[in-house]
Amino acid sequence: MSSDHILNLAAIPEEILTRVEARGISRRDFIKFCTMTTAALALPITMVGKVAAAVADARVPVIWVEYQSCSGDSEAFLRANQPTATELILDLISLEYAEVVMAAAGHQAEAAKQQAMEKYQGKYILVVEGSVPSGADGAYCTIGGHSALEDCRKLVKNAYATICVGTCATFGGIPAAAPNPTGAISVMEAVPGAAIVNLPGCPVNAENLTATIVHVLTFGRLPATDGLGRPKFAYGKRIHDNCERRSHFDAGQYAQAFGDPDHRQGHCLYQLGCKGPETFHNCPTIRYNEGTSWPIMAGHGCIGCSEPGFWDTMSPFYRRLPKVPGFGIEDTADKIGLGLAAATAVAFGLHGVASCFRKHDAMEEDKVVKED
Helix, strand or coil, X not given: CCHHHHHHHHCCXXXXXXXXXXXXXXXXXXXXXXXXXXXXXXXXXXXXXXXXXXXXCCCEEEEEEECECXXXXXXXXXXXXXXEHHHHHHHHEEEEEECCCCCCCHHHHHHHHHHHHHHCCCCCEEEEECEEECHHHHCCCEXXXXXXXXXXXXXXXXXXXXXXXXXXXXXXXXXXXXXXXXXXXXHHHHCCCCCEEEECCCCCCHHHXXXXXXXXXXXXXXXXXXXXXXXXXXXXXXXXXXXXXXXXXXXXXXXXXXXXXXXXXXXXXXXXXXXXXXXXXXXXXXXXXXXXXXXXXXXXXXXXXXCCCHHHHCCCCXXXXXXXXXXXXXXXXXXXHHHHHHHHHHHHHHHHHHHHHHHHXXXXXXXXXXHC
């Protein structure tokens, strides 16, 4: 589909494209960004114009904080490609505070955060990375003399909306794994009832983060979420539903070891521990590394990192799931594969029998016609 055709469908006003060009952004890149974001949000292409209008001049203030984290989500953000982190910061958001990228440190950094919170009270988007330790009265993580728990509650309370990125912020992640010595909890647990959307994953996919911010800019609210606070546009389907190896699962074809012929031919990784049948995420369609690949495509099974308590519930990561949800409580992948194969064989057999009967009937009809 050409850019001109997309432009006609989306009806992006010329004045918006002119303003965008004046800021040094090409029409092609802007249309591509709006189109891809609209698709990521599972919106019809006719909404591209509304998305474009929302982001053309918007620079929503953002405060990005980290607690118990590895900074993997910040790294994913910095390596974003559609758009790049630079384009995001300069054109889409106003990044008021972010430890990984800001020049200020110490008291200056904390002063900047406090000033941003007061200046944009009720208007800024808070991005939280990392779990919140609640043990030892918050002593396991402190910022500027305040506990992470205290800092988190104050920032969430004054934010327009909070986006939790990565599994640590959304569900506690690895810090909350047994025995959880720091009492790590999710942001939702730390501030129950707040306007929060969860973007789990290790790390978060930057495109899902961008799409969530654009949704807020376009509609003035957070996207629709599931029971775990995850946006349905990104976590509405299981990994298993869109996996490129799914056809091999249905056929009962599984890799038995990494590097064996079946593994190299793209057979299902279920028996090698893949947790795709129990994991909800859009990894197969959005992918990572500028949309080029994702774990299963690269030959490694899903470890279920976007699910609550995955470190405890999904491990050992190379042990296969005992049962596969959605196919009956007693079904395993082996039975499903064998059952489908058998059903296919029966279907072919019945087709052959039916064909024989049709041929026999046709021959009988020809015989009657000739005798007449």
